[in-house]
Amino acid sequence: MALIRITSPHAHRPGNTGSVMLTVLMATLPGLAAMTFFFGWGTLIQVLWGSLLAIALEALSVKLRRRPVSFYLTDYSALVTAVLLGLALPPFAPWWVMAVGISVAIIIAKQLYGGMGSNPFNPAMVAYALLLVSFPIQMTSWTAPFVMLGDGWSVLSLGETLSAIFATPSTAVDAHTMATPLDIMRHRGGFTTEEMWVNDALLANGIGAWHAVSAAYFMGGVFLLYKKIFTWHAPVAMLTSLTVLSTLFFLLMPDQYPDPFFHLTTGATMLGAFFIATDPVTSATSNKGKLWFGIGIGILVFVIRTWGNYPDAVAFAVLLMNLCAPFIDQYTQPRSYGHAKPNRGMK
Amino acid sequence: MSAVFVAVLVLLGLGLVFGILLGYSSIRFKVEGNPLVDQVDSLLPQTQCGQCGHPGCRPYAEAIVNADEAINKCPPGGQSTVEALADLLDVEALPLDAESEAEPIKKVAYIREDECIGCTKCIQACPVDAILGAAKQMHTVITSECTGCDLCVEPCPVDCIDMLPLETTLNNWQWPAPKPGIELIATDRQPSIALEVKG
Amino acid sequence: MKNTIRVHQFHGGIHPPENKKQSTGAPISLAPIPSRIVLPLQQHIGLPADPVVRVGQRVLKGQLVAEAIGRISANIHASISGTVVAIEPHPVPHMSGMKADCLIIESDGKDEWIEHQGLADYTKLPTQALIEYIRQSGIAGMGGAGFPTDVKLHLGDDHIVNTLIINAAECEPYITADDMLMRERADEIMGGIEIIAHLLKPLHIMVGIEDNKPQAIRALHAAMDNSALNLDIVITPTKYPSGGEKQLIKLLTGVEVPSGSIPADVGIVCQNVGTTSAIYRAVTHGEPLISRIITVTGQAAAHKQNYEVRLGTPLADLLNHSAVERQQLQRLIIGGPMMGITVTDEQIPVIKTTNCLIAGSIKEMPPQPPAQACIRCGMCEQVCPAELLPQQLYWFAKGKEFDKARHHNLFDCIECGACSYVCPSNIPLVQYYRFAKAEIRKEDDEQRKADHARQRFEARLARLERDKIEKEERRKQRAIDAAAAQAAKKDAALNQAPTASVSAAPEAGTPDLKQLKSNAAIARTKLKKAEKALNNAQDKGLDGIDTLKETLKQLQLKSAQAEKAYSDAQNAPAKAAAPVLDLKQLKSNAAIARTKLKKAEKQLANATASGEGDISALTAQVSLLQDKNIAAEKAYKAAESGPSNAAAAPIDTTELEADIAALQAKVDKATSAWQAAVASASPAADKMAAGVEKLTTKLKGLQDELSQARAALPASSATVDTTELEADIAALQGKVDKANSAWQAAVASASPAADKMAAGVEKLTTKLKGLQDELSQARAALPASSTTVDTTELEADIAALQGKVDKANGAWQAAVASASPAADKMAAGVEKLTTKLKGLQDELTQAKSRSEAAMPAAAPATAAPDLKALKQQVSIMRTKLKKAEKQLTELPEGADNAALMAEIDSLKARHDAAKALWDAAEADKIAAAAAQGVDLKQLKIDAAMARAAVTKAERALSKAEDDQPALEAELVTIRAQADKLNATLERFSD
Structure with a gap:
C-alpha cells in the first residue's frame, strides 16, 4: 500500500460535527416529550413538519450553492434549527407559520450567510423573532396545558391536531388556547404573582406544566454539559444574571415584579439558556466571552420581559447579544501561556 | 445695541481663542516630512525595478500619496502589496495592473559566467549594487542582495543574465496552505485526498 | 509512591488512547548492524556539520565524520566501521520529503570501535573542558528538536539555574523508548543527571514522569533514592502534552516561561532522560552518540518493541527486522502520532531525534474525513x-x-x-x-x-550624488585654476610694477608647501619680468633705470627668500626620511647655488652693459659663486650616484635638461646683453662675448651629457622623452609667439629694437625647429603603438599653427593697410609660418602613413586579445541582431517594417563580417594551436556549441514555417561550421 504523507496529528478523536448535533437533538428529547405530554400532539407535529421542511430547504440551498448535498446534510444542523423552532412555536400554529419560519431560518439566516458556521445570528431565533413580529396573533395563541382544562388528558386527538394545523383552525382549538403565564403576568393588573396564583385556581393548577417543561429542558442541558458539548459559562451566566436582577427587583417591590423562580421556570428561559445561548456559531468564543454573552442575555431577557412590548424576550435578547459577540470576542481573549496579561482588541 | 456688541465681541473672542489654539497645535503637533509616504514606501517591495513607471519605490510612493497614482502598478509586490496599500490608504483594492501572476514567484538574477564579457553594463543598471565585477572581468550576482528587479537583464549585450526562481531547500521550505473546503466538490466521494500535503 | 512536591496544572490537554502497552512487552534489544548507514549532515536547527572524511576513506565506529560549525551545530560520528561511499543528497526525515546532504557509509561487517576511553573522574576537569568533551561527543537533545546539548549546558555561564528538570514524561501515545530506557538503564540516567548537575549546579532537580509508567518510576526510585543530590521524582497525571517543555515546567514548578524567552531565563533547564543517558555514556565510556533507543510499533508491525538502533540505519532495515507487514502499512510515522511526521521513503535514516517509528495500518489510522465548516464549538x-x-x-x-x-x-x-x-x-x-x-x-x-x-538603494543614490558633486567641484577647480593662470599671464603682459604684490609671499610661513612653491614661482616670474623691463629700458636708454634696478634687487631678494622658504618648508617635513631626502636637500642647495650664480652673473652682465659699477668685483663674485655652485652640484651628484640605480636615470635626464634649459636661458640672455653692449658700443662687449662663449660651451657639455644619459636610458622611457620634448617645444613655441608679438609691437612702434628682436625670433624659431626635429626623431624611435597619439597631437599643432598663420596674415594686412614699414618683414613672418604649417602637415601625413604601416605589423602580436574582442563583437552583433529580429516579430502584421528589415540586414552583414573575422582569427588560432599542441577542451566546447547551434536552428526551422529558406540557409552554414569543427576536433583528438 502506498505510503501517504499528511500533516500531524495522526490521531483523531472519534466523532464529527454531525455527532455533536445528534447529541444536541438527543438532549431536546425530554423537552419535546414534556411539551407533547402537557400540550398535546401539536409540538411533535410542528417539530416533524419543521424537520421535513428544513431538510428539503437545506438540500435545495446546498444544491443551488453547488456543494455536495449529502456531506452538508449529515451535519444535522438544519434538524437542530427545525427542532428548536418547533419547540418554540405555539403547538397549534398553522402550517404556513412553520413554513415561513423555516424558510427564513434556513435560507436567509443560514445559507445566505455561507452555511453552517458562518451565520452571525441564530437561525431559529431569527425565524422566531420574524414570525413574532409578523404574525402576532398566531404566535401568541398558546394552547393551555391540558391539566388546566380539567376535563381529561386527551381533548384534541392526533387527527384533530393535524387538521387544526394543516386545515382551517377549528373552533376546538380556540377553546384550548389561552394566554401563557408571561401574558398573564403582563396583563395581571395590580396583583402580585402570589396573589395571582391564589386568585386563579386554574392558573395555579397549570403552572406546574410550565415548570415541568422547564425542568425537562434543564435536564437536557445538564446532559449536554456532561457530554462536554458546551461549557457551563453561557447558561450559568444567563440564569445567574436573570436571577440576580429579578431577585433584586422582587425584593424591592414584590407587588410589581414577579419572583425569580417565576422568571426561571416560565417562557423559554431554560430552552434559551441551554439550547440557544450555547449555540457555538453565534455566541462568543472564549470562556470569558461566553460569561459576558450569557450575562447580557440574562439582563436583556429581564429588561424586555419587564418593560418591553412582547411577552417573552429570549429571542430578542439572544439576537441582540449575537450582534455583540464579535465585540465581546475582541475584548475577552484569554491570557495565553507565558503572557503577563491578555491581548485586547484587534490591533 | 449692546447685544450686537456682545455678539461681535463673543465672536471675536471665540475666533481669537480658536485661532491661538490652531496656531499652537500646528506648531506643537507639526509632523516632519510626510509620514504617509514613508508608510507607503515601507509596504513596497523595494526592488527599485521601475516597472511602475517611476524611478524607484520611493518616487512611486510619493506619486501614490501626492499625485493619486494608481496603487496597482507594482508587479513584484503582487496582489498582496496592492491589498496592503488599499488597506493603508483606505481605497478600493484594484486588480494588479499587469498580465503577470497575482503572487509573483520570487526570482533572482544569475549570470551565466562563461558568457559574460565583463562589460559592467549590468553593474551600472543594478539599483542595489548587488552585482560584483570589473571591466573585462567576469561579473557575478550576490544572490542574497538581489531583489529580482529584472533591470540588469535588458542592458546585457550578450543576454547572459537569467532570472531564476529561488530554489527551495530544507531551510526555506514551508508548509503549504491546507486546501480550502471548496475542494470538497471534487473529493466528496473520496474524502481521503482532501488533506494530503501537496509537494 | 507519593509525590513530595505539589503538582500544578496546565490548561487544556487531551487524553488520546495511549497504545503504549504493545511495545513494552519485550526488553530493549539490539537492532542488527546495518550494512549501510546514511548520516544527514543537518539533524536539527542551526548549521549543518562539515564532513571531515573523504569519499573512499575507511572510518571506524565512533570516528568523527562531520564536524560542528558554529555554536548551534553538533558533531556526527560513524556508527559502524566501513568505507565512506558518498556524500550526496539523500532523503532525510523532514516534513517536506526533500533530500539533503548525507554522508553514506558502507559497512565492512567488522563493527570495529575507534579507540575510546571515558574520563576517569570528570569532576576534576574544568567545567568548560567537560562541556567541550560532551560537545565533541555530538550529543543533541534526544526528545524533540535535537538542539545541541552543550548549548544548554553552557546556560550556567550567563544564567542562574535554580532548577534542573529531567523530562521523563513521554506523553505522546505509542512511544515507550524513554519508558524502557528508564526501566532498564536508570543507573545511566542517574549518572547523566549527576554530570549535568555538576555542570549547572542547580539547587533542585526534578524528574517529571507521568503516572502511566509505574515500572519506570520504581526503577528511578531504586536508582535515585540514595542520591546526595536534592532530587525529586515528580509523578504527574497522564495528559498530553505534559511532556512539552513549557507544560512540564508549569506542571512541576507552577512557573510559566514568558513568551519569547527560554526556560533558563526563569532559572530552569530541561533535559530529556535519553540525553542524560547519552551524556553518561559519553563521559564515562567515551562513546559518542552513535545509537539510540527507538520504539517500533503500529498495527502493521509484527514485533512491537524497543530497539537500540545505530544512527543512520535506514528505516527499511528496522521495518524488516520488526516484520512489518507492508500490505497493511499505510502510514509510516517518525515520532509520535500527535507530532510525528509521515515519510514515504523507507530509505530515510534514523537520526538523533528519532524516538519512535509507527507503522500504521489503515484501520488504526483511518484517513481523516474532509474538513467540515468550523462551528466555533470551542x-x-x-x-x-x-x-x-x-x-x-x-x-x-x-x-x-x-x-x-x-x-x-x-x-x-x-x-x-x-x-x-x-x-x-x-x-x-x-x-x-x-x-x-x-x-x-x-x-x-x-x-x-x-x-x-x-538602504542599499539609498546608499547607491548617495554615492552617485557624491560622485557627481565631486566631479562638478573638480571641474570648477580646474576652471578657477585656468582663470588664475590666465590672470597671471595678463599680469605679465601688462608688465606691472610688482613690488606691492610680492610682499605677502614669504610671510605665508611653513605650512603650505604648494603655496610657497607658487609664491616662489611668482616671485621668480616677477623678477624675470623686471629684469626684462630693465634690459629694455637700458636698451632704449630710458630714464629710471636706477629705480628699476632697485626694484630688481628687491625682487631678487624676495625671490631668494621665497625660494628659500619653499625649500626649507620642503625639507622640514621631509627630513625624517634619510638619504633620499638628503639628496633633495643637496639638490636644492645646488639649485640655490645655481640661482645665486645666475643672479650674480646677471648683475655682472647688467653692470657691464651699463658700464657702471664695480665690474671686477662682480666678476670675482661670479667666479666664487660658480665655484660654490660646482661644489654643490658635485656634492649632489656624488650623493645621488650613491643610492641611484637604473630607476634614477630618468630623473637625471630631466635634471640635466633643466640645467640645460637654464644654461640656454643664460646663454640667450648673455647673448642679448652682449648684443646690447655691442649696439651701445660698450667696452664690456668683448668680455661679454667671452662669457657667452663660455656659457655656450657649458651648454654644449650639458647637452652632450643629456644625450648620453638618454642613450643610457631604457627604451621604455622614450615616450617620456617625447612628451617632455613636446612640452619643451610648446614652451618654446610660446616664447616664439611672445617674441613675435613683441617684435611686431616694436615694429609697429618703429622701435629700433625691432631688428634685434627679429633676430631673437629667428633664433627661437631655429631652436624650435631643432626641437621639433628631435621630437620627430624620438617619435620615429617610438614603438608603432603610440603613433596614433602622435598624429592627433600633430593635428592639434597644425591647427594651432594655422590659427597663428591666420592671425599673422591679419596683422600683416593691417600693417600693409597702414603703410607700416614692418609690413615686409611681417610678410616674411607669415611666409615662414606658412612653411612651418606645411612642414607639420607633411609630418602628419607621414606619421599617419607610418602608423598605418605599423598597424598590420602590430596585429599579429596582439592576436590573442583580438580574438576575444572579435568574439565579443560577434556576440554583441548577434545579440543586436536577435533583438532587432525580436522587434520585427513583435511588430504588428502589415506594419512598415522595411526599415527594420534593412537594419537587420545591415546587422546581419556586420554580424557576418565580424563572424568571418572571428572565424579567420580562430582558424589562425587553431592553426597556431595545432603547431604547439591543441587545446582539445576548447575545441570540444566549440564543437559542442556548434552542434547546439545546429539543433537550435533545426528547432527554429521546424517552428517557423514561413521564413524557411533563410533559416535553412542558416542551418546549412551552421551545420557546415559544426562539421568543420568536428573535423578539426577529430583531427586533433587522435
Missing part, C-alpha cells in the same frame, strides 16, 4: 495547552489575516495537535498554523530584505 480552546483561541487563529490563518493571527499569539502555539485531535469538524488546524507561521516569517523576512534593499 473544543479546541478547551484543550489548548498554550491557552490560545485556536478557532480564531484558524479563521485568521484561513483568511490570511496574519497580523491578527500574530496578535492572537500565534507564535506561542507549540503545534501539539491537541486542537486538531478534538476538532469535530476535522479541520487540519495545525497545518493552518504552520502555514500562517511560515507566511508570517516569510513576510518578516521580505520586509527585512526590502528594508535592506532600500
Whole structure:
C-alpha cells in the first residue's frame, strides 16, 4: 500500500460535527416529550413538519450553492434549527407559520450567510423573532396545558391536531388556547404573582406544566454539559444574571415584579439558556466571552420581559447579544501561556 | 445695541481663542516630512525595478500619496502589496495592473559566467549594487542582495543574465496552505485526498 | 509512591488512547548492524556539520565524520566501521520529503570501535573542558528538536539555574523508548543527571514522569533514592502534552516561561532522560552518540518493541527486522502520532531525534474525513495547552489575516495537535498554523530584505550624488585654476610694477608647501619680468633705470627668500626620511647655488652693459659663486650616484635638461646683453662675448651629457622623452609667439629694437625647429603603438599653427593697410609660418602613413586579445541582431517594417563580417594551436556549441514555417561550421 504523507496529528478523536448535533437533538428529547405530554400532539407535529421542511430547504440551498448535498446534510444542523423552532412555536400554529419560519431560518439566516458556521445570528431565533413580529396573533395563541382544562388528558386527538394545523383552525382549538403565564403576568393588573396564583385556581393548577417543561429542558442541558458539548459559562451566566436582577427587583417591590423562580421556570428561559445561548456559531468564543454573552442575555431577557412590548424576550435578547459577540470576542481573549496579561482588541 | 456688541465681541473672542489654539497645535503637533509616504514606501517591495513607471519605490510612493497614482502598478509586490496599500490608504483594492501572476514567484538574477564579457553594463543598471565585477572581468550576482528587479537583464549585450526562481531547500521550505473546503466538490466521494500535503 | 512536591496544572490537554502497552512487552534489544548507514549532515536547527572524511576513506565506529560549525551545530560520528561511499543528497526525515546532504557509509561487517576511553573522574576537569568533551561527543537533545546539548549546558555561564528538570514524561501515545530506557538503564540516567548537575549546579532537580509508567518510576526510585543530590521524582497525571517543555515546567514548578524567552531565563533547564543517558555514556565510556533507543510499533508491525538502533540505519532495515507487514502499512510515522511526521521513503535514516517509528495500518489510522465548516464549538480552546483561541487563529490563518493571527499569539502555539485531535469538524488546524507561521516569517523576512534593499538603494543614490558633486567641484577647480593662470599671464603682459604684490609671499610661513612653491614661482616670474623691463629700458636708454634696478634687487631678494622658504618648508617635513631626502636637500642647495650664480652673473652682465659699477668685483663674485655652485652640484651628484640605480636615470635626464634649459636661458640672455653692449658700443662687449662663449660651451657639455644619459636610458622611457620634448617645444613655441608679438609691437612702434628682436625670433624659431626635429626623431624611435597619439597631437599643432598663420596674415594686412614699414618683414613672418604649417602637415601625413604601416605589423602580436574582442563583437552583433529580429516579430502584421528589415540586414552583414573575422582569427588560432599542441577542451566546447547551434536552428526551422529558406540557409552554414569543427576536433583528438 502506498505510503501517504499528511500533516500531524495522526490521531483523531472519534466523532464529527454531525455527532455533536445528534447529541444536541438527543438532549431536546425530554423537552419535546414534556411539551407533547402537557400540550398535546401539536409540538411533535410542528417539530416533524419543521424537520421535513428544513431538510428539503437545506438540500435545495446546498444544491443551488453547488456543494455536495449529502456531506452538508449529515451535519444535522438544519434538524437542530427545525427542532428548536418547533419547540418554540405555539403547538397549534398553522402550517404556513412553520413554513415561513423555516424558510427564513434556513435560507436567509443560514445559507445566505455561507452555511453552517458562518451565520452571525441564530437561525431559529431569527425565524422566531420574524414570525413574532409578523404574525402576532398566531404566535401568541398558546394552547393551555391540558391539566388546566380539567376535563381529561386527551381533548384534541392526533387527527384533530393535524387538521387544526394543516386545515382551517377549528373552533376546538380556540377553546384550548389561552394566554401563557408571561401574558398573564403582563396583563395581571395590580396583583402580585402570589396573589395571582391564589386568585386563579386554574392558573395555579397549570403552572406546574410550565415548570415541568422547564425542568425537562434543564435536564437536557445538564446532559449536554456532561457530554462536554458546551461549557457551563453561557447558561450559568444567563440564569445567574436573570436571577440576580429579578431577585433584586422582587425584593424591592414584590407587588410589581414577579419572583425569580417565576422568571426561571416560565417562557423559554431554560430552552434559551441551554439550547440557544450555547449555540457555538453565534455566541462568543472564549470562556470569558461566553460569561459576558450569557450575562447580557440574562439582563436583556429581564429588561424586555419587564418593560418591553412582547411577552417573552429570549429571542430578542439572544439576537441582540449575537450582534455583540464579535465585540465581546475582541475584548475577552484569554491570557495565553507565558503572557503577563491578555491581548485586547484587534490591533 | 449692546447685544450686537456682545455678539461681535463673543465672536471675536471665540475666533481669537480658536485661532491661538490652531496656531499652537500646528506648531506643537507639526509632523516632519510626510509620514504617509514613508508608510507607503515601507509596504513596497523595494526592488527599485521601475516597472511602475517611476524611478524607484520611493518616487512611486510619493506619486501614490501626492499625485493619486494608481496603487496597482507594482508587479513584484503582487496582489498582496496592492491589498496592503488599499488597506493603508483606505481605497478600493484594484486588480494588479499587469498580465503577470497575482503572487509573483520570487526570482533572482544569475549570470551565466562563461558568457559574460565583463562589460559592467549590468553593474551600472543594478539599483542595489548587488552585482560584483570589473571591466573585462567576469561579473557575478550576490544572490542574497538581489531583489529580482529584472533591470540588469535588458542592458546585457550578450543576454547572459537569467532570472531564476529561488530554489527551495530544507531551510526555506514551508508548509503549504491546507486546501480550502471548496475542494470538497471534487473529493466528496473520496474524502481521503482532501488533506494530503501537496509537494 | 507519593509525590513530595505539589503538582500544578496546565490548561487544556487531551487524553488520546495511549497504545503504549504493545511495545513494552519485550526488553530493549539490539537492532542488527546495518550494512549501510546514511548520516544527514543537518539533524536539527542551526548549521549543518562539515564532513571531515573523504569519499573512499575507511572510518571506524565512533570516528568523527562531520564536524560542528558554529555554536548551534553538533558533531556526527560513524556508527559502524566501513568505507565512506558518498556524500550526496539523500532523503532525510523532514516534513517536506526533500533530500539533503548525507554522508553514506558502507559497512565492512567488522563493527570495529575507534579507540575510546571515558574520563576517569570528570569532576576534576574544568567545567568548560567537560562541556567541550560532551560537545565533541555530538550529543543533541534526544526528545524533540535535537538542539545541541552543550548549548544548554553552557546556560550556567550567563544564567542562574535554580532548577534542573529531567523530562521523563513521554506523553505522546505509542512511544515507550524513554519508558524502557528508564526501566532498564536508570543507573545511566542517574549518572547523566549527576554530570549535568555538576555542570549547572542547580539547587533542585526534578524528574517529571507521568503516572502511566509505574515500572519506570520504581526503577528511578531504586536508582535515585540514595542520591546526595536534592532530587525529586515528580509523578504527574497522564495528559498530553505534559511532556512539552513549557507544560512540564508549569506542571512541576507552577512557573510559566514568558513568551519569547527560554526556560533558563526563569532559572530552569530541561533535559530529556535519553540525553542524560547519552551524556553518561559519553563521559564515562567515551562513546559518542552513535545509537539510540527507538520504539517500533503500529498495527502493521509484527514485533512491537524497543530497539537500540545505530544512527543512520535506514528505516527499511528496522521495518524488516520488526516484520512489518507492508500490505497493511499505510502510514509510516517518525515520532509520535500527535507530532510525528509521515515519510514515504523507507530509505530515510534514523537520526538523533528519532524516538519512535509507527507503522500504521489503515484501520488504526483511518484517513481523516474532509474538513467540515468550523462551528466555533470551542473544543479546541478547551484543550489548548498554550491557552490560545485556536478557532480564531484558524479563521485568521484561513483568511490570511496574519497580523491578527500574530496578535492572537500565534507564535506561542507549540503545534501539539491537541486542537486538531478534538476538532469535530476535522479541520487540519495545525497545518493552518504552520502555514500562517511560515507566511508570517516569510513576510518578516521580505520586509527585512526590502528594508535592506532600500538602504542599499539609498546608499547607491548617495554615492552617485557624491560622485557627481565631486566631479562638478573638480571641474570648477580646474576652471578657477585656468582663470588664475590666465590672470597671471595678463599680469605679465601688462608688465606691472610688482613690488606691492610680492610682499605677502614669504610671510605665508611653513605650512603650505604648494603655496610657497607658487609664491616662489611668482616671485621668480616677477623678477624675470623686471629684469626684462630693465634690459629694455637700458636698451632704449630710458630714464629710471636706477629705480628699476632697485626694484630688481628687491625682487631678487624676495625671490631668494621665497625660494628659500619653499625649500626649507620642503625639507622640514621631509627630513625624517634619510638619504633620499638628503639628496633633495643637496639638490636644492645646488639649485640655490645655481640661482645665486645666475643672479650674480646677471648683475655682472647688467653692470657691464651699463658700464657702471664695480665690474671686477662682480666678476670675482661670479667666479666664487660658480665655484660654490660646482661644489654643490658635485656634492649632489656624488650623493645621488650613491643610492641611484637604473630607476634614477630618468630623473637625471630631466635634471640635466633643466640645467640645460637654464644654461640656454643664460646663454640667450648673455647673448642679448652682449648684443646690447655691442649696439651701445660698450667696452664690456668683448668680455661679454667671452662669457657667452663660455656659457655656450657649458651648454654644449650639458647637452652632450643629456644625450648620453638618454642613450643610457631604457627604451621604455622614450615616450617620456617625447612628451617632455613636446612640452619643451610648446614652451618654446610660446616664447616664439611672445617674441613675435613683441617684435611686431616694436615694429609697429618703429622701435629700433625691432631688428634685434627679429633676430631673437629667428633664433627661437631655429631652436624650435631643432626641437621639433628631435621630437620627430624620438617619435620615429617610438614603438608603432603610440603613433596614433602622435598624429592627433600633430593635428592639434597644425591647427594651432594655422590659427597663428591666420592671425599673422591679419596683422600683416593691417600693417600693409597702414603703410607700416614692418609690413615686409611681417610678410616674411607669415611666409615662414606658412612653411612651418606645411612642414607639420607633411609630418602628419607621414606619421599617419607610418602608423598605418605599423598597424598590420602590430596585429599579429596582439592576436590573442583580438580574438576575444572579435568574439565579443560577434556576440554583441548577434545579440543586436536577435533583438532587432525580436522587434520585427513583435511588430504588428502589415506594419512598415522595411526599415527594420534593412537594419537587420545591415546587422546581419556586420554580424557576418565580424563572424568571418572571428572565424579567420580562430582558424589562425587553431592553426597556431595545432603547431604547439591543441587545446582539445576548447575545441570540444566549440564543437559542442556548434552542434547546439545546429539543433537550435533545426528547432527554429521546424517552428517557423514561413521564413524557411533563410533559416535553412542558416542551418546549412551552421551545420557546415559544426562539421568543420568536428573535423578539426577529430583531427586533433587522435
